[in-house]
Amino acid sequence: MRLLPVGEDSLLLDLDGPQEAQAWHAEIVRRRGDGPLAAVRDIVPGATTVLLYGVSDLPALKSALQGWSVPPMAAHSGPLVEIPVHYDGEDLAVVAELWGVGEDEVARVHSSVEHRVAFSGFAPGFAYMTGLDERYHVPRRSAPRTSVPAGSVAVASNCTGIYPRSSPGGWQLIGTTPVNVWDTNRRPAALLAPGTRVRFVPTGAERGAA
Numbered sequence: 001m002r003l004l005p006v007g008e009d010s011l012l013l014d015l016d017g018p019q020e021a022q023a024w025h026a027e028i029v030r031r032r033g034d035g036p037l038a039a040v041r042d043i044v045p046g047a048t049t050v051l052l053y054g055v056s057d058l059p060a061l062k063s064a065l066q067g068w069s070v071p072p073m074a075a076h077s078g079p080l081v082e083i084p085v086h087y088d089g090e091d092l093a094v095v096a097e098l099w100g101v102g103e104d105e106v107a108r109v110h111s112s113v114e115h116r117v118a119f120s121g122f123a124p125g126f127a128y129m130t131g132l133d134e135r136y137h138v139p140r141r142s143a144p145r146t147s148v149p150a151g152s153v154a155v156a157s158n159c160t161g162i163y164p165r166s167s168p169g170g171w172q173l174i175g176t177t178p179v180n181v182w183d184t185n186r187r188p189a190a191l192l193a194p195g196t197r198v199r200f201v202p203t204g205a206e207r208g209a210a
Contacts, residue, residue, distance in 0.1 A: 001013060001014065001015055001016070001020075001024075002014040003062050003065060003066070005058055006051065009053075009054055009055050009056070009058070010051060010052060010053045010054065010055060011051070011052045011055055011058055011061060011062065011065075012049055012050075012051050012052075013049060013050040013051075013052070013065070014048070014049055015048050015049065015050070016048070017048055018047055018048055018118060018130060018158075019072065019073070020048075020070075021045060021046065021047065021048045021049060021050060021118070022045070022073050022116065022118055022130075022194075022195070023070050023071065023072055023073040024050050024070055025043065025045040025050045025194060025195065026073050026077065026078070026195055027068070027070045027071075028043055028050060028052070029043060029195065037052075037061070037064075039054070039055065039056035039057070040052050040053070040054060040055055040061075041053055041054025042054060044119075045118065045119040045194045046119050047118065047119060047128070075114075076197070077195075078116070078195045078196055078197050079195075079196050079197065080114075080196075080197045080198075080199065081191065081192060081196055081197070081198050081199070082198075082199045082200075082201050083153075083162070083177050083179050083198060083199070083200050083201065084177055084178065084179065084200075084201045084202075084203045085107075085110075085111070085153050085175040085176070085177050085200045085201065085202060085203065086175055086176050086177070086202075086203050086204045087106055087107040087110070087174055087175040087202060087204075088175055088176060088204075089152065089153065089154070089172070089173035089174040089175045089176070090173045091141070091154075091172040091173045091174060092106055092173075092174055092175075094172060095138055095155060095172050095174055098138050099135075099136055099138075106174055107175075107202045108202075109132075109136060110132070110155075110160070110174065110175075110200055111199070111200045111201060111202050113131045113132060113133075114131055114197055114198070114199055115129040115130065115131035115132075115160055115197070115198040115199070115200070116129060116130055116131055116195070116196070116197050116198065117129050117192045117193060117194050117195060117196045117198065118130045118159070118194065119194055120190065120192075120193075120194060122161075123163075123164055123165065123167055123182075124164060124182050124189070124190070125164035125165075125181045125182025125189065125190045125191070125192070126161055126162070126163065126164055126181075126182075127161065127162065127181065127190070127192035127193075127194075127196075127198075128159045128161060129159055129160040129161065129192070129198055130158055130159055131160070131198075132155070132158060132159075132160070134158070136155075137157055137158045138155055138156060138157070138172055139156070139157070140156045140157070140170040140171060140172070141170045141171070141172060143170075144168055144169060144170030145168060145169055145170070146168050147166055147167070147168065148163050148166065148167060148168065148169035148171075148173065149163070149166055149176070150163055150164060150165045150166050151163065151176050151177050151178060151179070151180075152169075152173050152175075152176055153173070153174055153175040153176060153177055153200070154169065154171035154172055154173045154174060155171060155172050155174055156170070156171040156172060160198075160200075162177060162179070162181050162192075164180075164181045164182035165182065175200075179191065
């Protein structure tokens with residue numbers, strides 16, 4: 001781990017990989033309010049980083065973090081959200097070919113594992129969810145779409161994402177969900193916060209295949 005000052009009042013934890021970053025984020029959230037963490041205004045996880053924003057005493061915080069022993073994240077820690085999905089995406093055939101399975105098997109593969117929100121970005125409410133085995137990683141589309149419908153469930157690299165609203169996008173579309181992942185009338189507005197466990201539940205004809 002590298003501890004890098006950012007500006008005058010922030011600290012970036014640069015970790016060795018996604019799993020370590022998720023473990024550190026979970027531990028920091030758990031300990032927030034204790035000691036030097038009490039004055040941290042915001043905690044922002046990334047793919048392999050955690051940014052602590054608004055730190056009143058950088059030297060004290062760096063010293064404290066260097067003494068931490070952070071265990072790997074427990075498999076079943078964190079809240080669980082189930083997301084119903086109709087696996088009818090426009091790129092289903094492409095993903096099936098990349099995975100070396102039939103189109104009806106995509107639902108089974110994708111819904112058979114527990115995903116976890118690693119971080120958020122791109123658009124309000126857009127969660128980057130990890131969990132797929134490396135053999136199921138897929139590239140982004142060579143030509144992004146100018147408009148992807150809200151509720152589209154998509155995969156790219158090692159992540160799954162749900163488009164919170166209609167927007168351009170280059171991920172491979174495998175399904176749709178009626179769940180609103182970003183609602184400004186809800187508190188919090190984002191349904192899928194970092195650390196949340198996610199299960200995708202097939203609906204429709206593919207339910208039997210899953």
